[in-house]
Amino acid sequence: MSETVLDVRNLEAGYEPGVPIVRGASIIVRKSEIVVVLGPNGAGKSSFIKAIAGLVPITGGTVFLDGKDITAAPAHTMVRLGLAFVPQTENIFPLMSVEDNLKVACGILERREIPARIEEMYAAFPDLVRQRSTAAGNLSGGQRQMLAVARALIVHPKVLVLDEPSAGLSPKFVSMVFEMLAGIRKSGVTILLVEQNAKAALAIGDRAYVLVEGKDRHEGIASELWNDPVVAELYLGQRPSHAGKGGAA
Amino acid sequence: MSLQFVVDGLLTGSMIGLGAIGVTLTYSILRFSNFAHGDFMAWGTYATLAVVSAIGATFGKVAPIAPLSFGWPLLVALVIGMAFTAILALLLDKVLFSRLRSQGQAIIVVMASFGASMALRSLLEFTFTSRPTYFSRAIQIAMPVGFGIRITPDQIALLLLTAVLVLGVHLLMTRTQTGRSMQALSQNAALARIVGIDVASVVRVTWVIGGALACVAGVMIGILVQIRPFMGFDMLLPMFAAAILGGIGSIPGAVLGGLIIGLAEAGAVQLIGAEWRAAVSFIILMAVLFVRPIGLFGVRER
Numbered sequence: 154m155s156e157t158v159l160d161v162r163n164l165e166a167g168y169e170p171g172v173p174i175v176r177g178a179s180i181i182v183r184k185s186e187i188v189v190v191l192g193p194n195g196a197g198k199s200s201f202i203k204a205i206a207g208l209v210p211i212t213g214g215t216v217f218l219d220g221k222d223i224t225a226a227p228a229h230t231m232v233r234l235g236l237a238f239v240p241q242t243e244n245i246f247p248l249m250s251v252e253d254n255l256k257v258a259c260g261i262l263e264r265r266e267i268p269a270r271i272e273e274m275y276a277a278f279p280d281l282v283r284q285r286s287t288a289a290g291n292l293s294g295g296q297r298q299m300l301a302v303a304r305a306l307i308v309h310p311k312v313l314v315l316d317e318p319s320a321g322l323s324p325k326f327v328s329m330v331f332e333m334l335a336g337i338r339k340s341g342v343t344i345l346l347v348e349q350n351a352k353a354a355l356a357i358g359d360r361a362y363v364l365v366e367g368k369d370r371h372e373g374i375a376s377e378l379w380n381d382p383v384v385a386e387l388y389l390g391q392r393p394s395h396a397g398k399g400g401a402a
Numbered sequence: 403m404s405l406q407f408v409v410d411g412l413l414t415g416s417m418i419g420l421g422a423i424g425v426t427l428t429y430s431i432l433r434f435s436n437f438a439h440g441d442f443m444a445w446g447t448y449a450t451l452a453v454v455s456a457i458g459a460t461f462g463k464v465a466p467i468a469p470l471s472f473g474w475p476l477l478v479a480l481v482i483g484m485a486f487t488a489i490l491a492l493l494l495d496k497v498l499f500s501r502l503r504s505q506g507q508a509i510i511v512v513m514a515s516f517g518a519s520m521a522l523r524s525l526l527e528f529t530f531t532s533r534p535t536y537f538s539r540a541i542q543i544a545m546p547v548g549f550g551i552r553i554t555p556d557q558i559a560l561l562l563l564t565a566v567l568v569l570g571v572h573l574l575m576t577r578t579q580t581g582r583s584m585q586a587l588s589q590n591a592a593l594a595r596i597v598g599i600d601v602a603s604v605v606r607v608t609w610v611i612g613g614a615l616a617c618v619a620g621v622m623i624g625i626l627v628q629i630r631p632f633m634g635f636d637m638l639l640p641m642f643a644a645a646i647l648g649g650i651g652s653i654p655g656a657v658l659g660g661l662i663i664g665l666a667e668a669g670a671v672q673l674i675g676a677e678w679r680a681a682v683s684f685i686i687l688m689a690v691l692f693v694r695p696i697g698l699f700g701v702r703e704r
């Protein structure tokens with residue numbers, strides 16, 4: 154079994170003191186894996202990965218990235234530590250051009266490395282090339298997600314963390330996003346993915362966790378979880394894929 | 403009607419515009435209206451004046467540079483004054499604004515800036531009295547340049563200086579990583595952190611730019627008009643009107659807004675009398691808020 158990249162142990166986090174949202178959640182993500190986190194609406198999936206990314210105050214537990222304790226690291230240091238995060242909503246700078254959205258994320262790269270790295274992103278996401286000087290706010294939903302992912306990948310992260318990249322997209326874009334993620338993994342990038350679209354996520358994932366009320370309640374091989382009765386039960390009898398359309402961030 | 407108002411308007415507009423850059427940056431990046439910005443101008447001007455006097459006391463009388471009314475001491479003093487004003491702004495942020503900002507209520511920060519404004523102004527009055535003073539009492543001869551317009555060498559130099567500074571800030575905002583970080587922070591603070599931007603350091607840059615330009619604007623007023631403790635406070639309304647007219651967050655907008663208000667003020671003075679000068683900013687401000695609240699270069703929030 155390959156080495157552990159992200160190791161989250163008994164994480165507790167919340168927005169206000171005394172109101173824990175994440176209540177002792179633990180997951181492990183190994184090198185070049187796609188790990189999926191499923192769960193009903195309001196289970197705390199977004200809060201969980203936002204806490205990992207340093208955006209929600211952590212009150213207990215630890216987060217290790219490549220063996221290093223990053224539990225207390227401020228959000229802006231995460232890219233340097235190797236964790237790139239793509240939030241569920243508002244994940245681009247709408248008034249900046251596509252190119253500036255990429256450039257602004259290059260703060261930790263060597264200055265002379267940047268132009269080539271941007272071209273590499275355009276090569277990986279050809280849809281963005283024609284739009285390079287368009288304001289990102291004018292992109293279609295699918296293109297926005299591509300830009301957000303490109304922006305996260307540009308810094309060579311050890312792990313790419315995504316919050317519902319398919320939420321709010323039309324079916325055509327949804328399959329495009331999942332194809333893109335499968336392709337990114339093939340290039341060796343480790344991915345932690347939160348999804349409501351359980352079927353599609355489990356199809357590209359290696360392993361998955363089910364998060365309920367802020368705690369990981371079930372774990373398994375992604376391909377086996379789709380027909381796992383425990384998962385259906387945790388979703389309160391709903392089929393996971395129809396458990397919701399993805400609510401507020 | 404004489405076209406002289408164009409020169410007067412452009413000069414007033416330059417001062418307003420340089421000040422409005424700071425206003426618009428603080429508003430878009432720190433999300434509050436800094437009513438102490440005018441007093442940064444006054445403090446910067448008095449600091450510059452103090453350095454000019456100190457240089458005069460040390461080196462004796464220095465001859466002005468050819469046609470201008472001032473010599474190298476003022477230029478050196480201006481740079482020192484800009485640094486001083488930047489530090490003043492950083493200091494005020496550290497002891498006052500940043501603490502209140504962390505509580506997350508913008509109105510408290512605005513009120514604090516009002517208090518800081520009064521305190522800063524009173525300190526100036528206390529130290530330097532409210533009597534006007536000047537960088538130089540020499541009268542400059544205005545040169546005719548056609549169309550009934552006359553302009554002094556000082557005025558030409560200051561217009562050029564404004565153009566250079568505005569271009570510099572614009573390039574900084576659009577071409578450098580620092581500028582992109584500032585734009586990013588103004589559009590989405592959480593995402594800015596996610597992409598690795600250290601908010602605290604961008605905030606510091608914002609204060610340095612705003613403070614330094616406030617000082618330049620103040621010194622321009624000092625050279626062309628006079629130096630008074632109220633000189634900056636009196637510019638607040640035109641500066642905010644310019645920032646809002648240009649569209650909050652837009653550097654070119656703030657400058658264009660300043661020039662429009664400067665020209666409108668100068669035109670109004672000539673057409674309907676000097677007592678209407680102050681009303682011009684107010685009328686323009688109201689008109690913008692009614693007709694196009696996002697301003698000329700503003701973009702609707704998502």
Ligand SMILES: Nc1ncnc2c1ncn2[C@@H]1O[C@H](COP(=O)(O)OP(=O)(O)OP(=O)(O)O)[C@@H](O)[C@H]1O
Nearest residue numbers: 168174193194195196197198199200399400401402
């Ligand atoms: N910024 C916030 N401040 C306070 N409470 C919040 C905040 N964001 C989320 N919460 C609360 O945290 C709980 C979990 O929300 P979270 O968004 O993490 O769930 P989720 O599993 O991502 O849901 P969804 O599937 O709808 O995206 C909810 O009860 C929500 O009200």
Ligand SMILES: [Mg+2]
Nearest residue numbers: 198199241402
């Ligand atoms: Mg969510």
